[in-house]
Amino acid sequence: xxxxxxxxxxxxxxxxxxPLGLDAYVPxxxxxxxxxxxxxxxxxxxxxxxxxxxxxxxxxxCHNPERAFTDDKPLAIGVAQRKGTRRSPAIINRGYxxxxxxxxxxxxLEEQVLLPIVNPVEMDLSLDxxxxxxxxxxxxxxxxxxxxxxxxxxxxxxFDRYIAGDxxxxxxxxxRGLALFRGKGNCATCHVGPNLTDxxxxxxxxxxxxxxxxxxxxxxxxxxxxxxxxFKTPTLRxxxxxxxxxHDGRLATLEEVIAFYDEGGTRNPSLDSEIRPLRLKEQExxxxxxxxxxxxxxxxx
Numbered sequence: 638x639x640x641x642x643x644x645x646x647x648x649x650x651x652x653x654x655x656p657l658g659l660d661a662y663v664p665x666x667x668x669x670x671x672x673x674x675x676x677x678x679x680x681x682x683x684x685x686x687x688x689x690x691x692x693x694x695x696x697x698x699c700h701n702p703e704r705a706f707t708d709d710k711p712l713a714i715g716v717a718q719r720k721g722t723r724r725s726p727a728i729i730n731r732g733y734x735x736x737x738x739x740x741x742x743x744x745x746l747e748e749q750v751l752l753p754i755v756n757p758v759e760m761d762l763s764l765d766x767x768x769x770x771x772x773x774x775x776x777x778x779x780x781x782x783x784x785x786x787x788x789x790x791x792x793x794x795x796f797d798r799y800i801a802g803d804x805x806x807x808x809x810x811x812x813r814g815l816a817l818f819r820g821k822g823n824c825a826t827c828h829v830g831p832n833l834t835d836x837x838x839x840x841x842x843x844x845x846x847x848x849x850x851x852x853x854x855x856x857x858x859x860x861x862x863x864x865x866x867x868f869k870t871p872t873l874r875x876x877x878x879x880x881x882x883x884h885d886g887r888l889a890t891l892e893e894v895i896a897f898y899d900e901g902g903t904r905n906p907s908l909d910s911e912i913r914p915l916r917l918k919e920q921e922x923x924x925x926x927x928x929x930x931x932x933x934x935x936x937x938x
Contacts, residue, residue, distance in 0.1 A: 638766035663787050664733040667790070669747060669780045669785060678722060679785025680938070682778055687770040688754050690716045690761035696753065698726040705845025705936060711886025715759040722852060724886040725881050729936060730872060732787035735836040737869045739884045740858045746783035751775065785938075791874040794934030807931055814928025817921055822898070823928045824925075826872045827912045833932070838867040841912050848891045850905075851884065865907050891929055896920050 653891050665671050682688065683696045699713050700706040708730045713721035723739050731737070737749040753759045754767070764775040771778060796815070798806035807815065818824045838855040844866060855864035868884045882888040888897060899922065901914035917925070 675784040677782035705878045719758045729791040750782035789938040795931040809932040810927040814924035833873040834870040839909045840866040845905040
């Protein structure tokens, strides 16, 4: 049935696979199983401004459900208008994530959800202060928030319906864009699998100033020189709703993103070997853009 088209498609951009239904399995740790009550509590906490120092910010401030759980700012803004150094990532389909944050500094959602709360540039609240604000201990808050984040699922896009067998779901232009995505554009090398991300870290040259990177990216976590300037591949689901783009929000539109990759990124000593000039024609750029817009579907939360 068309109504049962996936929220998280079991697809590969290299080979079409049948979609999952709305009851798609979302993994959860054994010590924090998902329950409707925990999801409801997590949703409430996600919107609770008491988790910020000055009661002005909630998780939803930077991860707005109306914008696919991100915001419209190039760099995250926290309490007292403190500016971060990276863009707020979209937190859709994160239940399938292998690591979190642009640099992958943690691999457990129960840890990830607390770090923005205690970060002095973001919400600036200590773990010891959480019970006084919410009546809940930090572990309960983390368990509920992580469970809610796992419930945020994106899918049922024209692309998903196309993969499910509805050949009318994509326009001619979007179908040509899909072929480019898989072929000449080389996008599927990194944007692969159900979430259209390999969950790995790549250097595309963003932030290179000719001598060094303004942000070390993954290298700040791993300490490895080869990780300088590498950032986690973001999902492309709902990408048309999530401007601006890149880890520092420097590209305002998808057209600019396509142009950036068409030019082969920004050359630097650690540039990913898969990044190279594409030499796309104007019609090809338009087709690729049409395909990216076809990744907009439904977000359930």
